[in-house]
Amino acid sequence: MYESEENRRIREHREDMARLRGLRPIDDDFMRCIFRDNIPLAQFVLRILTRIDDLTVTQLETQKDLKRLVGARSLCLDCYASDSTGKKYDLEIQRSDSGAGAHRARYHSGAMDIENLDAGQSFEELPDTYTIFITEHDIYGKGVPFYPIERMNTVTGEPYKDGSHILYVNGSYRDDSDIGKLMHDFSCFDPSQMNYPLMEEVTRYYKETQEGVAYMCRAFEEVRNEGYSRGMQQGVQQGMQQGSYEKELSNIKALMETMNWNPLQAMTALKIPAEAQEKYTQLLKQ
Numbered sequence: 001m002y003e004s005e006e007n008r009r010i011r012e013h014r015e016d017m018a019r020l021r022g023l024r025p026i027d028d029d030f031m032r033c034i035f036r037d038n039i040p041l042a043q044f045v046l047r048i049l050t051r052i053d054d055l056t057v058t059q060l061e062t063q064k065d066l067k068r069l070v071g072a073r074s075l076c077l078d079c080y081a082s083d084s085t086g087k088k089y090d091l092e093i094q095r096s097d098s099g100a101g102a103h104r105a106r107y108h109s110g111a112m113d114i115e116n117l118d119a120g121q122s123f124e125e126l127p128d129t130y131t132i133f134i135t136e137h138d139i140y141g142k143g144v145p146f147y148p149i150e151r152m153n154t155v156t157g158e159p160y161k162d163g164s165h166i167l168y169v170n171g172s173y174r175d176d177s178d179i180g181k182l183m184h185d186f187s188c189f190d191p192s193q194m195n196y197p198l199m200e201e202v203t204r205y206y207k208e209t210q211e212g213v214a215y216m217c218r219a220f221e222e223v224r225n226e227g228y229s230r231g232m233q234q235g236v237q238q239g240m241q242q243g244s245y246e247k248e249l250s251n252i253k254a255l256m257e258t259m260n261w262n263p264l265q266a267m268t269a270l271k272i273p274a275e276a277q278e279k280y281t282q283l284l285k286q
Helices: 005-021 028-035 039-050 102-115 178-186 197-208 210-259 263-269 274-285
Strands: 057-066 075-083 088-094 129-135 146-149 164-170
Touching: 005 197, 005 210, 028 039, 028 057, 028 075, 028 088, 028 197, 028 210, 039 057, 039 075, 039 088, 039 129, 039 164, 039 178, 039 197, 057 102, 075 102, 088 102, 102 129, 102 164, 164 178, 178 197, 197 210, 210 263, 210 274, 263 274
Parallel strands: 088 129, 129 164
Antiparallel strands: 057 075, 075 088, 146 164
């Protein structure tokens, strides 16, 4: 059924507003929005997570791209911060348990090392790094708020102080402690139900103010347009692939007719890969 341009815009706006109401800070797209250019919020959250009470954030970037080795897999960090002592923090939201695996944490930690040591610098100049995953569920099942991962010398039992720290935060943890209240806020839809004013204020801005809602709707529109573009591109590629099949099928039929060959002889002469021959055999039967 035909939908006018005006009706489409109205429908999409309603869908966007419903989606916005259903977002929480623990949803990674929304988390990047509320931390965008918000150093006070990042500092407040990192102080609770790291338990470094005097941590002072000096730089903050959301959706930070890390790729300094040609051919290496790139990373886009949810929230990347530096403090006044030079320490680096990668704060990641992982709602899927499988997205917070040990190898991923290792790669994030290593990527920050590559990012922060230039040619000619001493290895001792590497800053301390914190890779922090906030997971929606208690992935280790012990009912505690934090799971710090630290290296150690397994013979001496002493810490292996290389300056890298990995921390899993149990997003389902709830009590009256700072971390329990913060995790409540991360999973809260309604800003009026949040514990911390900084979390409430920024969530309310993006959900209820004209400027914040407009920003979110533009973000939704960009995602929608990207999806349309991908769909069109896939359609063109499929069309080109279909055209290639039709041309090859025509060549097979021509050889079969002129040379009086069977399908296998024709496909062999055309050097069609063995894994594709079954497809053409089925097409010839249609």
